[in-house]
Amino acid sequence: MGIRVKPVAYDSLGVRSMATLVETDDLAVFIDPAASLAPKRFGLPPHENELRRLDELRKEISLGAREADVIVITHYHYDHHDPRGAVGLEIYDGKVVIIKDPRNNINVSQRIRSSRFLKVLGERPKEIVVGDGKEFRFGNTRIVLSPPVMHGHDARLGYVIMVYIEHGGESVLFTSDVEGFLDEASVRFASRLRPDIVLADGPPTYLAGYKVPANIVERSLENTSRALCGSEPVLALDHHLIRDPGYLRYYEALLERCPRLRVTEASRLAGLDPNPLESRRKELYGINR
Numbered sequence: 001m002g003i004r005v006k007p008v009a010y011d012s013l014g015v016r017s018m019a020t021l022v023e024t025d026d027l028a029v030f031i032d033p034a035a036s037l038a039p040k041r042f043g044l045p046p047h048e049n050e051l052r053r054l055d056e057l058r059k060e061i062s063l064g065a066r067e068a069d070v071i072v073i074t075h076y077h078y079d080h081h082d083p084r085g086a087v088g089l090e091i092y093d094g095k096v097v098i099i100k101d102p103r104n105n106i107n108v109s110q111r112i113r114s115s116r117f118l119k120v121l122g123e124r125p126k127e128i129v130v131g132d133g134k135e136f137r138f139g140n141t142r143i144v145l146s147p148p149v150m151h152g153h154d155a156r157l158g159y160v161i162m163v164y165i166e167h168g169g170e171s172v173l174f175t176s177d178v179e180g181f182l183d184e185a186s187v188r189f190a191s192r193l194r195p196d197i198v199l200a201d202g203p204p205t206y207l208a209g210y211k212v213p214a215n216i217v218e219r220s221l222e223n224t225s226r227a228l229c230g231s232e233p234v235l236a237l238d239h240h241l242i243r244d245p246g247y248l249r250y251y252e253a254l255l256e257r258c259p260r261l262r263v264t265e266a267s268r269l270a271g272l273d274p275n276p277l278e279s280r281r282k283e284l285y286g287i288n289r
Contacts, residue, residue: 022165044282074160098145101132133148144165149162173233191227200237235261235262
């Protein structure tokens with residue numbers, strides 16, 4: 001049967017998240033079981049449609065994660081980990097939990113969050129292990145965690161771990177928040193492993209020239225090409241990128257460099273049409289300008 005990938009909650013599904021269930025014949029892995037909303041976008045708070053969707057998808061995350069054998073936490077932002085128990089702390093009961101190192105290669109805010117998270121988990125998991133740069137085998141399934149790579153363009157934003165899962169000659173790579181392979185270490189990890197399916201966060205183009213340098217778009221296009229063109233995987237390019245109403249322009253620019261790359265939204269990988277509610281917030285409020 002190989003590998004089965006289910007994007008559970010993503011920006012193209014209406015919330016800030018990369019919650020993903022990966023199943024093999026002998027293992028179920030849930031990566032980053034959390035979701036959140038932008039507190040402000042276009043100067044507006046979340047619309048009631050977004051709040052409703054967040055509640056729906058948190059329930060979906062809870063259902064999927066409770067069935068998993070292994071849970072991976074790639075870093076400690078609230079759209080990737082949930083110390084407040086919004087999806088239910090029982091999802092961790094009896095599980096092997098692989099976490100980003102809470103003490104090394106981590107910024108101050110995430111160190112504080114990781115400490116709180118581990119206190120909340122308590123004795124619920126069967127085992128908590130640091131994953132940075134390690135490899136694990138569960139039956140015939142191999143999980144490889146990257147060394148810590150930068151959260152985008154600036155080490156001050158912290159570090160994340162990427163997740164590679166291989167079984168039966170098939171493989172999937174989950175990038176976490178690399179923001180379009182801006183860190184050279186993320187390029188090396190992806191290009192070495194040559195995955196069949198990639199679940200990636202594109203660059204935050206909606207912030208380019210404002211909160212992030214304008215040149216991140218070109219850097220991301222170049223580095224994503226270097227990371228993935230050689231293996232030509234199915235690429236679900238989502239998360240930060242989908243917050244830009246014009247995200248399809250990035251898809252087109254990437255395909256000009258890698259015409260055989262199969263690029264899509266995570267929602268379509270889940271069999272659903274994209275519904276990027278955050279980028280439509282003004283529309284939801286009936287604001288046309």
